[in-house]
Amino acid sequence: MPGKQSEEGPAEVGASEDGEEEGLGGLTVEELQQGQEAALALEDMMTLSAQTLVRAEADELYEEVRPLGQGRYGRVLLVTHRQKGTPLALKQLPKARTSLRGFLYEFCVGLSLGMHSAIVTAYGIGIESAQSYSFLTEPVLHGDLMAFIQPKVRGQTPSMPPSLTCLPGTATGNTDAVLGPPGLSYPPGLP
C-alpha cells in the first residue's frame, strides 16, 4: 500500500551520484515505512485471526445453494446461514493445498481491502474444518466483470458497466472483479 509522495518530492535515500537507487526499489522512505507498518499490521491481524478461527464443518453452519466460482486454490460457494437464512459467499481452501499461514494471509488481506466500498465486504469469520479453511464474504450475484471486458481495440477503452464491485486480490496477487449491487459504483480514482 504505497502512500503519497511528500510535498518536498520523492525522498529517496540511498541514491548514488549517478542517480541510481540503492536498495529501495524506487520507493520513497515514507512509502517504505508505510509498507513496513502495513506488513506489521497484517502480521498482527493474522495472529489474532488464527486465535479466533471457528472450528466446525462449514456445512453444519451453512447450507450450500450453488457454486459461484472456482479458483486455483479453492472454490467459492453461495451458501445460506442455517439459522438466519442470510446469503453469503463461502470461499473454501482445501488444507491439502493451503497452509494455515497462506489462508490467514488471504483472509486478512481480504478483510483489510473489504473495508473499501467498491470491494467485496469480508465478514471476518474464518472457519477451520477437518479438510479445509474457509471464510465468508458478501455474495455478488450480478455476474463476473471479466465477461464485460472487451479486448482493447485500436486505442478504444471498453466501457465500464454502471456498477462494479471488485474482489480483493488473492494470495497469488490476482484481482478479480464481479458486478456488484446497484448502489455501488467503481470510483474513477481507484487504482
Ligand SMILES: Nc1ncnc2c1ncn2[C@@H]1O[C@H](COP(=O)(O)OP(=O)(O)OP(=O)(O)O)[C@@H](O)[C@H]1O
Ligand atoms: N463474493 C463472491 N461473490 C460472487 N462470486 C465470487 C465471489 N468470490 C469469488 N467469486 C467467484 O469465484 C471465482 C473464484 O474465486 P477465487 O477467489 O476462489 O479465485 P480467484 O481469485 O479467481 O483466483 P485464485 O486462484 O488466484 O485464488 C471468481 O473468479 C468469481 O467469479
